[in-house]
Amino acid sequence: MIGLLLINNMIFSKILKNAPRYLSIRFNSLNSYVWESLFPENFRRRVFSKIKDKEKRRKEYKKMRSISEEASILVFIFVLRKIFIESSKATKETVDMLKELNVNGFYLGKRYYEERNKNVIAGDELAKKLFLLLDARAKKIILNTDQIYEILDRYQKIKNEFYG
Amino acid sequence: MVNYLFNQEEARNKLKEYFKKEKAELDSFGLYVNQTFEAHTFANSLKWYKEHGWNVDIKNPKDKKGKDIFKLKFSTRGAPSNYSYAVCKKLGETCQIRHQLRVSTRAYKKTKKFRANICCDIVVLNDINLDFYSTDDAVENSELISFGEVKHMSAYAELIAGFIGMVHELQPNRLKRVRIKKWSISGHIPPFLNVSGLLWITARGIKETIKRRKYDIDIYSYEDSML
Numbered sequence: 001m002i003g004l005l006l007i008n009n010m011i012f013s014k015i016l017k018n019a020p021r022y023l024s025i026r027f028n029s030l031n032s033y034v035w036e037s038l039f040p041e042n043f044r045r046r047v048f049s050k051i052k053d054k055e056k057r058r059k060e061y062k063k064m065r066s067i068s069e070e071a072s073i074l075v076f077i078f079v080l081r082k083i084f085i086e087s088s089k090a091t092k093e094t095v096d097m098l099k100e101l102n103v104n105g106f107y108l109g110k111r112y113y114e115e116r117n118k119n120v121i122a123g124d125e126l127a128k129k130l131f132l133l134l135d136a137r138a139k140k141i142i143l144n145t146d147q148i149y150e151i152l153d154r155y156q157k158i159k160n161e162f163y164g
Numbered sequence: 165m166v167n168y169l170f171n172q173e174e175a176r177n178k179l180k181e182y183f184k185k186e187k188a189e190l191d192s193f194g195l196y197v198n199q200t201f202e203a204h205t206f207a208n209s210l211k212w213y214k215e216h217g218w219n220v221d222i223k224n225p226k227d228k229k230g231k232d233i234f235k236l237k238f239s240t241r242g243a244p245s246n247y248s249y250a251v252c253k254k255l256g257e258t259c260q261i262r263h264q265l266r267v268s269t270r271a272y273k274k275t276k277k278f279r280a281n282i283c284c285d286i287v288v289l290n291d292i293n294l295d296f297y298s299t300d301d302a303v304e305n306s307e308l309i310s311f312g313e314v315k316h317m318s319a320y321a322e323l324i325a326g327f328i329g330m331v332h333e334l335q336p337n338r339l340k341r342v343r344i345k346k347w348s349i350s351g352h353i354p355p356f357l358n359v360s361g362l363l364w365i366t367a368r369g370i371k372e373t374i375k376r377r378k379y380d381i382d383i384y385s386y387e388d389s390m391l
Contacts, residue, residue: 091200101222
């Protein structure tokens with residue numbers, strides 16, 4: 001099992017190879033959160049205790065990981081997109097509020113924020129590009145989701161199809 | 165690879181490409197995302213005062229050429245006079261709204277060896293002159309009207325408890341049974357914690373007990389925003 005877990009972590013570390021640290025940390029914690037939400041330890045123990053054959057147990061574990069990983073990717077994209085959009089929204093509101101007080105813009109480090117310049121809408125742009133990575137089915141799910149648990153509920157149903 | 169609700173493999177590959185292609189922009193976004201939220205809370209505090217009938221005026225430091233420059237502070241270091249702040253006026257009363265300002269705790273006495281002060285993200289204070297304050301100088305607690313803390317994250321119980329501890333140090337009178345039936349908001353924003361994310365379940369529990377205990381503080385989050 002530990003071997004498989006390492007392989008799975010390797011798969012994700014490949015995806016996250018070029019991701020900034022603040023995102024890879026978030027993804028790793030979401031990945032564990034999703035795994036524990038869908039397949040908590042007591043559930044796994046119950047399932048595996050009924051399977052005596054080592055190879056069959058391995059296959060079962062692989063199936064669980066596969067469901068959990070797909071859910072993790074979707075949850076991660078959902079959360080990331082939300083962070084980008086919310087950040088842009090906050091920046092636009094800040095710029096607009098300051099404009100009302102006769103402040104044309106502000107600096108964060110060397111980045112200048114005013115009106116709807118590229119720094120102000122940077123989050124929106126990142127969100128748009130992120131959304132394009134998904135196929136039509138995933139896009140539909142993301143657009144119809146408000147909270148993480150709604151995505152998890154969908155995968156709970158898939159889990160229930162296999163495990164009742 | 166089995167797909168359940170969407171094409172997992174395609175998404176993985178594209179995600180990998182995305183991180184590679186957008187690396188510079190993502191790095192830069194990550195660098196400023198916390199500061200963006202702090203700036204947003206500062207702007208929202210000004211808006212709160214404006215919406216409550218105060219006249220809000222921004223005061224800026226001068227750049228090298230003597231020109232006004234709007235400058236926000238995102239570190240605990242730096243003299244207050246080098247950064248922008250707001251002066252608010254209403255019915256003959258004047259106050260300032262500053263950010264990242266050091267304030268002495270209520271119990272601190274000047275005669276003590278070590279300084280007891282806290283650098284608050286948002287500070288509402290009496291209209292006093294801070295031009296000669298250095299980075300380590302703290303505003304006297306008696307000048308403090310209210311304050312706010314900003315966290316770009318979801319809140320867990322410990323975070324809320326930490327904020328209550330901060331209120332206890334700065335304005336312990338807010339932790340009495342203040343919000344009884346007759347209570348209505350005064351002219352100023354009560355101390356607040358503003359988190360960009362959600363309140364996890366235990367944090368919600370603490371928030372409920374804050375209400376029950378009638379503390380004069382507010383917890384804002386993604387689901388219950390400041391304005």
